[in-house]
Amino acid sequence: MRSNQKAILLSLWNFFCVVEEGGEEEEEELSGGEESDLRTPSGRGSLLTRRGITLRVLLKDGLVEPGDGVLSIHYLGKKFVGDLLNDGKIRWVETGQIFNSPSAWATHCKRLVNPAKKSGCGWASVRYRGQKLVQYKTSWLHKYQPRIDASNVLSLTDISLVPRRGDRERIPVRYCTLGTRDAARDPHTLVELSAFSAINRFQPFNVAVSSNVLLLMDFHCHLTTSEVVGYLGGRWDTNTQLLTVLRAFPCRTRLADRDSASAVEEEICQNLFMRGLSLVGWYHSHPRGPALPSLQDIDSQMDHQLRLQGSSNGFQPCLGIICGPYYHGNQGVASTITPFWVVPPPEQRPNDYGIPVAVEVTYVQDNFLTSDVLNEMMLLVDFYRAAPDLVQFHQFWCPDTTMMDKIKGSLSGHAPKDQAYSQILEHVYNQLINTH
Numbered sequence: 001m002r003s004n005q006k007a008i009l010l011s012l013w014n015f016f017c018v019v020e021e022g023g024e025e026e027e028e029e030l031s032g033g034e035e036s037d038l039r040t041p042s043g044r045g046s047l048l049t050r051r052g053i054t055l056r057v058l059l060k061d062g063l064v065e066p067g068d069g070v071l072s073i074h075y076l077g078k079k080f081v082g083d084l085l086n087d088g089k090i091r092w093v094e095t096g097q098i099f100n101s102p103s104a105w106a107t108h109c110k111r112l113v114n115p116a117k118k119s120g121c122g123w124a125s126v127r128y129r130g131q132k133l134v135q136y137k138t139s140w141l142h143k144y145q146p147r148i149d150a151s152n153v154l155s156l157t158d159i160s161l162v163p164r165r166g167d168r169e170r171i172p173v174r175y176c177t178l179g180t181r182d183a184a185r186d187p188h189t190l191v192e193l194s195a196f197s198a199i200n201r202f203q204p205f206n207v208a209v210s211s212n213v214l215l216l217m218d219f220h221c222h223l224t225t226s227e228v229v230g231y232l233g234g235r236w237d238t239n240t241q242l243l244t245v246l247r248a249f250p251c252r253t254r255l256a257d258r259d260s261a262s263a264v265e266e267e268i269c270q271n272l273f274m275r276g277l278s279l280v281g282w283y284h285s286h287p288r289g290p291a292l293p294s295l296q297d298i299d300s301q302m303d304h305q306l307r308l309q310g311s312s313n314g315f316q317p318c319l320g321i322i323c324g325p326y327y328h329g330n331q332g333v334a335s336t337i338t339p340f341w342v343v344p345p346p347e348q349r350p351n352d353y354g355i356p357v358a359v360e361v362t363y364v365q366d367n368f369l370t371s372d373v374l375n376e377m378m379l380l381v382d383f384y385r386a387a388p389d390l391v392q393f394h395q396f397w398c399p400d401t402t403m404m405d406k407i408k409g410s411l412s413g414h415a416p417k418d419q420a421y422s423q424i425l426e427h428v429y430n431q432l433i434n435t436h
Contacts, residue, residue, distance in 0.1 A: 012378065019209075028209055053137045055102065056088035062127050063136050069093060071102075073109050080109045084128070092117045102126040102133055124309050134306060153241040165373040170289050178295075180351050187296040190289070193340055193358040201343060205317045207361045212373045214363065215414035218335050220250040221323040222286035222407040223432075226389040231268060233277035236316035243280055243317050247271075252378065252383040279308070281319030291324030291336040293356045301342045302354045318339070325410065326397065333401060333409035368419040379430050385435045393432055404429060 005365060055374045064084065071082035071090060090099045092109075099105035102122030110125075123134040172190040173247040196203045213232065220228050230250040236269050249268045272279060282304065286292075293301065308318040309393040324336040339359040345352035384390045393404040401409075408429065417420060 022276055031150065037303050052059070053140055054088060055084070055090075055133075058133075058136055058140060059084075059086070059088055059153075061140065063140055070129050071105075073106055073125050074127075075110050075125065076113050078109075078113050078200045082126075086090075090297050091124075107108060123174045124306055143420045172290055175353070175355055178353050180349070181353060186297065188294045190292045190294055191298065191353075191356055192292060193338070196357055199343060199355060199357070201357075203357075203360060204241070206240070206242045206244065206337065207317075207319060207359055208242060208364050209361050209417060210247075210364055210366055211414045212366045213245050214337060215369070215411055216250070216373050216376055217283050217321070217323060218325065218337070218414060219407070220380055221287070222246070222410065223380060223384045223391060224387060224389045225287055225326075225391060227285050227287060229282065231272075231279060232281035232283060232319060233272050234280040235274065235278060236280060238316075243319060245280055245319065247275065247277060247372070248283065248376075250380060252379065278316070280316065281321065283321040283323060285323045285325060287324075287326070289324060289327075290327055291322040291338040293320070293322060293338075293340055293342075294351060296341055297322070298354050298356050301340065301352045301356075302344070305342065317347060326406075328398070333397075333406050334413050335410045366416045368416050369419040369424055374424060374428070378431070381428065381431045381435065390435060404433065407432075 026367060047426060055064070059066065064070075065087045067080050067083045068083045070084050072078040073082075082099075082319045084092055085098075085436040090102065090105045091097070091107065094098065097108075099108065102125070104122070106122040106125040123137065124132060126133050128136060158424070170188065171192050173190045174192050175194055178185075217230065220230060228250065230248055232245050233247040233249060234245040235241060249271060251264060253264055253267075284297075297320070301318070304320070308387045309315050318341075320340050320342075322338045322340065323340075327336065330336050339361045340356050341359050342354040342356055344354055391403050393402065393407070395403055398402050408425075411425065
């Protein structure tokens, strides 16, 4: 993935996933296997994933210290206090019971309050001196793994600086064939999505996506032969369990253009705040391949779910979307757009990959094309105008369809109710043609 995009996206996730200032929280069950040690034999510089960091690692490297009463859990109005022992175990102050991990302690305490609770989301629930442990994981990775492009978990898409096989050769595999994690497996391996019903689950939230979000996202993904990435802004209603996606925020960055990283981050943050929106997800493209998650996407999505779960709003879903604009396996000219989520592996198999599942979404047709979306489209045109990876729109996508016809046809599926938008988009298309 482009290194400056990584820095922007990781920083922005950390920015929005601030430590909660006390209070109650109800969290989704996302803790499968988070304590397992996945450190490879090569030591600290190796691929130690976020879920492979333990309290012993944090103690050994000096990010936390043992102490009495330094750990706490706030859950549904109840507070639990624990001691952090020298060996990384937790002693519950009230009973003296010893727990091997934050998840084990959190699960036990939460079940006392809510017997139906199946897991404890320990790293997002347990606080060390008032700060959630998940933040200490982030600090460890920043300190000891500065080259985040090597981490499957922290890279937000399957874009890599290392050359890989063409997208058309990436044949998806079924999740059931994966088994336990294998460091030798290609992280760009695509995985077919499961249905919630196939794993005996119900989709834990509803999703509504604005047609203008789809239009801007699809437009962004069509502009370049390289993979792109962006954020999704919206609102989460805890009463109705509805996640509404209202705006897409494309990341306009070029390869190795590190100087623009802070400006892009600040602009996205300001846009979210000015519109009263929350960060609710992310999107990226597979330009010529199936719109299915890779193993790296699965780990990234799980990581983002945990990050948003630890935000100041308590639990909220994090939606991942993959757009496949130029895959010849698509039906017609329309891009394949795939919303997905990741369910943790079964508790008895903590070292398995998370399970990618298809998310059912309601698409809401907007009445008109907003000036915000139009402005963003023009900014994207200007950004990619001189890029070497700009799509050649006069060339043919298939024998009777040019690239320009392709993008027009795909975007027509997200048309607002007011048909006057077509004249506006023609102006945008003309700008694209004039970029060559």
